[in-house]
Amino acid sequence: MSAPAVPDALRIENLDVMYRVRGQERSVLRNLNLRIGAGETYGLVGESGCGKSTAALAVMRYLPRNGRIGGGHVLIDGEDLYGLSQTGLRQLRQTRLSMVYQDPGRALNPAITVGAQLAEVFTVAGAYSADADKRAVAMLRHVRITDPERVMGRYPHQLSGGMLQRTVIAMALAVDRKLIILDEPTTGLDATVEAEVLDLIDTLRREHGTAILFIGHNLAVIARMCERVGVLYGGLLVEEAPTRELFAAPRHPYTVGLLRCLPRLGLDRKLRRLDTIPGFPPSGAVELQGCIFANRCGLVRDRCRTEPPALSALGGGRSSRCFFHEEAGDLPRVTPPDPVEHVPPGEEHPLLVVESLGKTFGSGSHSVHALRDISFTIARGETVGLVGESGSGKSTLARILLGLERADPGSRIAFEANRRGGTQARHAIQMVFQNPDSALNRSHRVGRILRRALVRLGGLRGEILRGRLLALSRGVQLADSYLQAKPRQLSGGLKQRVAIARAFAGAPQLVVCDEPTSALDVSVQAAILNLLGDLQAAERVSYLFISHDLSVIRYVADRIAVLYLGRLLEIGPAESVFQGPHHPYTEALLSATPAPDGTLRRVKLSGAPPSAMSPPKGCVFHTRCPRHIGPICDTEEPALSERGGGHGIRCHLGSDDLGRAQVDQSSAA
Amino acid sequence: MKLSARGGADDRSLAQETSTLSFLIRRLLLSLVTLGVLSILVFAGGQLLPGDVGRSILGPLADERAVAALNHQLGTDRSLTVQYLDWISHFVRGDMSTSYAFRSPVAPFVGAALANSLKLAAVAFVIVVPLGIAGGVLAAMKRGTATDRIITITGLSATVIPEFVSGIILILLFGIGLRLFPMTATAPPGSGVLTGIYYLLLPSFPLVFLLFGYIARMARAGTIEALDSDYTRTAVLKGLPWRLVIWRHVLRNALLPTITVVASQAGYMIGGLVVIETLFRYQGIGSLIYTAARGHDFPMLEAGVLVVGLVYVAVTLAADLAYTALNPRLRGALR
Numbered sequence A: 001m002s003a004p005a006v007p008d009a010l011r012i013e014n015l016d017v018m019y020r021v022r023g024q025e026r027s028v029l030r031n032l033n034l035r036i037g038a039g040e041t042y043g044l045v046g047e048s049g050c051g052k053s054t055a056a057l058a059v060m061r062y063l064p065r066n067g068r069i070g071g072g073h074v075l076i077d078g079e080d081l082y083g084l085s086q087t088g089l090r091q092l093r094q095t096r097l098s099m100v101y102q103d104p105g106r107a108l109n110p111a112i113t114v115g116a117q118l119a120e121v122f123t124v125a126g127a128y129s130a131d132a133d134k135r136a137v138a139m140l141r142h143v144r145i146t147d148p149e150r151v152m153g154r155y156p157h158q159l160s161g162g163m164l165q166r167t168v169i170a171m172a173l174a175v176d177r178k179l180i181i182l183d184e185p186t187t188g189l190d191a192t193v194e195a196e197v198l199d200l201i202d203t204l205r206r207e208h209g210t211a212i213l214f215i216g217h218n219l220a221v222i223a224r225m226c227e228r229v230g231v232l233y234g235g236l237l238v239e240e241a242p243t244r245e246l247f248a249a250p251r252h253p254y255t256v257g258l259l260r261c262l263p264r265l266g267l268d269r270k271l272r273r274l275d276t277i278p279g280f281p282p283s284g285a286v287e288l289q290g291c292i293f294a295n296r297c298g299l300v301r302d303r304c305r306t307e308p309p310a311l312s313a314l315g316g317g318r319s320s321r322c323f324f325h326e327e328a329g330d331l332p333r334v335t336p337p338d339p340v341e342h343v344p345p346g347e348e349h350p351l352l353v354v355e356s357l358g359k360t361f362g363s364g365s366h367s368v369h370a371l372r373d374i375s376f377t378i379a380r381g382e383t384v385g386l387v388g389e390s391g392s393g394k395s396t397l398a399r400i401l402l403g404l405e406r407a408d409p410g411s412r413i414a415f416e417a418n419r420r421g422g423t424q425a426r427h428a429i430q431m432v433f434q435n436p437d438s439a440l441n442r443s444h445r446v447g448r449i450l451r452r453a454l455v456r457l458g459g460l461r462g463e464i465l466r467g468r469l470l471a472l473s474r475g476v477q478l479a480d481s482y483l484q485a486k487p488r489q490l491s492g493g494l495k496q497r498v499a500i501a502r503a504f505a506g507a508p509q510l511v512v513c514d515e516p517t518s519a520l521d522v523s524v525q526a527a528i529l530n531l532l533g534d535l536q537a538a539e540r541v542s543y544l545f546i547s548h549d550l551s552v553i554r555y556v557a558d559r560i561a562v563l564y565l566g567r568l569l570e571i572g573p574a575e576s577v578f579q580g581p582h583h584p585y586t587e588a589l590l591s592a593t594p595a596p597d598g599t600l601r602r603v604k605l606s607g608a609p610p611s612a613m614s615p616p617k618g619c620v621f622h623t624r625c626p627r628h629i630g631p632i633c634d635t636e637e638p639a640l641s642e643r644g645g646g647h648g649i650r651c652h653l654g655s656d657d658l659g660r661a662q663v664d665q666s667s668a669a
Numbered sequence B: 001m002k003l004s005a006r007g008g009a010d011d012r013s014l015a016q017e018t019s020t021l022s023f024l025i026r027r028l029l030l031s032l033v034t035l036g037v038l039s040i041l042v043f044a045g046g047q048l049l050p051g052d053v054g055r056s057i058l059g060p061l062a063d064e065r066a067v068a069a070l071n072h073q074l075g076t077d078r079s080l081t082v083q084y085l086d087w088i089s090h091f092v093r094g095d096m097s098t099s100y101a102f103r104s105p106v107a108p109f110v111g112a113a114l115a116n117s118l119k120l121a122a123v124a125f126v127i128v129v130p131l132g133i134a135g136g137v138l139a140a141m142k143r144g145t146a147t148d149r150i151i152t153i154t155g156l157s158a159t160v161i162p163e164f165v166s167g168i169i170l171i172l173l174f175g176i177g178l179r180l181f182p183m184t185a186t187a188p189p190g191s192g193v194l195t196g197i198y199y200l201l202l203p204s205f206p207l208v209f210l211l212f213g214y215i216a217r218m219a220r221a222g223t224i225e226a227l228d229s230d231y232t233r234t235a236v237l238k239g240l241p242w243r244l245v246i247w248r249h250v251l252r253n254a255l256l257p258t259i260t261v262v263a264s265q266a267g268y269m270i271g272g273l274v275v276i277e278t279l280f281r282y283q284g285i286g287s288l289i290y291t292a293a294r295g296h297d298f299p300m301l302e303a304g305v306l307v308v309g310l311v312y313v314a315v316t317l318a319a320d321l322a323y324t325a326l327n328p329r330l331r332g333a334l335r
């Protein structure tokens, strides 16, 4: 091969990376080969532990202390990264290579002003400090931070998450780089903020002609941002293809499985259970016997167990590490598609009625309405999805329902079980958290945790208790042997199962699920969502399901409520909320969620979300509303008005003027 | 932690500033209460334990009337509350009453002793703080190597040696054996500042030993945390030279917690002073308290202990202020 005229932004050749963990070598990346052309965007996807972040760190030459390169080369803009001297490496980082990673709040030094940290990028490249300051201000303006001079003098803790991530991006782009690595740059940001940051990255990339290595677990985001995609599994690249082709017709069983786990828009728990991937990811043993995916693969044959498949080119820039890649699309389902028979939500008296609920913090002129005029019902066996960004008041609402916080006088919360009274009422509402650790006592074994819950919530003892314990843990598909384990010995998905089992110990009637899957990998998320669906069908429990992921909400919810700055902006049956008419805010939220094939119609929101401490007068959304109709929006708060079929929208606009879904969402899948 | 993308950063930092200020005020009030309680305890200890003060001064053979007269003269025949209020109201005005042993005002003695002790403490601090921090930072940067282990183990073992042991060993080794240092801490009258410091070097070593381990351990932990942080990674990946990464990004965050530890050691140090000052025959507050206790000189004892308490409270408060001033999250409160 002759040397190309413009060197590739990144070339990884036969890269092996190992970690030493408790005295043992473990392979994290195996024989990785990858190239990203100048100005190209490449996405690297995979679930936790697949080695994607290690790949990023190896490309930055910043492996953790216990990591080492076992072999291979990394070429950046034609230069051998690991052959560089310290000075050469510094120069490379100053001018040609940079990285943005998750959690911008920690990426910036808390003791130094944002401006000084940004200006450093210029001074280190040789600019005088006055000049560096000027360029830093320009850069902040470039990433659309309003009033950059003021922001320069601020410390990181004084800025919001979105602002921080834009600052970090400004830092990465300050000098025209050849390659930027983005490692989950929007994880943890609110949906509308995430959309904004992604837009920004996209625009800046085009302007500067920078190549991007985009690392993430969110397939939809990757699909939106990248031209080509590589799928990592157990440290091996198992498939690589142009984005469109990969998502349309994956050629590796793992990729097929991953895509099937996604609750795509248009899918509904009552129609179809999600497929899952059985088993667990590999542990990283150095020697490989056969195909790394063999013990989880539905197409496995004898050959797969003895001979490791090579990454073979399939033409059209595609390659797959599977002997039977033509059959990948026929991968048998692991989970039967038909859901357990669902009893439709009860028509009888609703389980929970909330009327004009309000919550005010503080008093007098300092009072803040964290929640205002919230009314909704939850029927028996129904799932109400609650969508809201940070500051919307969704956690306060959950806390009030759980009885951890008091609502303002005048609010009415009627819970069916309350009427029967007694201790049962308290136990009838349970909660499942995003982080199962907070709910599980770390020093107790799983069996003990569940037994205590059964004793406390169900008042059981003796033989019945034992029987119920086994039924409970099997009900959440937890192998009996895990009853002897402590929570820290379990994976995130298993811990969440224990937390769910614990919530179900007292046969609750309403379970508040607060982002129960947002910390989990998609394959684990699918299993948990199926589990929640099965439990609901079996026990006729109701859910209040809080999530920022609209495709998850769409999949689980019968009705959807949209909360913004403590006001219910929209509530209605899931189909109506997705089909429209939409509240302008819902419309923006929906458009901020890319479909897994990368299509996206954006309604852009201007400005940052206002502070929950001082919500705007009039319509709370008027400061960002793209459909703002005039002074009435600024002065008069609209009522939640009925738009037919139990669909309420809080907006001055008439139904005909509100947005609707333009494409049938289900055909996008 | 899930990051919120709220625009309410201004409100939040405002709330934080008020809470920091009220924290500092509460801290100050608490210190005053502590001092009040200390004064009562000290007073109670001084007046109650000895029983009859006149008797304990004049001895068992003295005449009953002479004892009564002395008690009347000293005011020790009045009610305890009256005595306490009288004593404390004079004390806050700087009048620390009269020494039984010297029959003259206590204040000048306490003042001179305090000045001497502060000199000794200052010498020790000037040596140990940079040494401890440098040792800790070096250990952190060479984490896991022999250098790290040597520094850590040296620090640990030095900390557990009681000061009278290290003091005696030092005297034997350097004072008597090598004759490098004088065996007493007090410079001959009329000698200059440098000579004064020279005389204080040997006595300050036990204190240095005592504190080095603590400071180094804190500095090491803080530095390791900062080195492993995401912001240090950001700084390195910017292409900053290592020297700047350490100076600008690592040390600032790493040493903040060390400040509080250094201050809290000040109290510990005063305990050490009693032994060292006695050992090296140095007229400091420690030996003053010791002598006063042995000689039943209660006004002197009370004044000495209370002054030590005052110094301790002042140092702790100063450390809180310094911490607040250096931490941008809290700084607003001081403006």
Ligand code: SF4
Residues within 6 Å of the ligand: A252, A253, A254, A291, A292, A293, A294, A295, A297, A298, A299, A300, A301, A304, A309, A321, A322, A323, A324, A325
């Ligand atoms: S090689 Fe065999 S085990 Fe591996 S992915 Fe292909 S079919 Fe499955």
Ligand code: SF4
Residues within 6 Å of the ligand: A584, A585, A619, A620, A621, A622, A623, A625, A626, A627, A628, A629, A633, A638, A650, A651, A652, A653
């Ligand atoms: S009331 Fe006005 S500002 Fe509020 S959502 Fe409707 S159009 Fe927008």
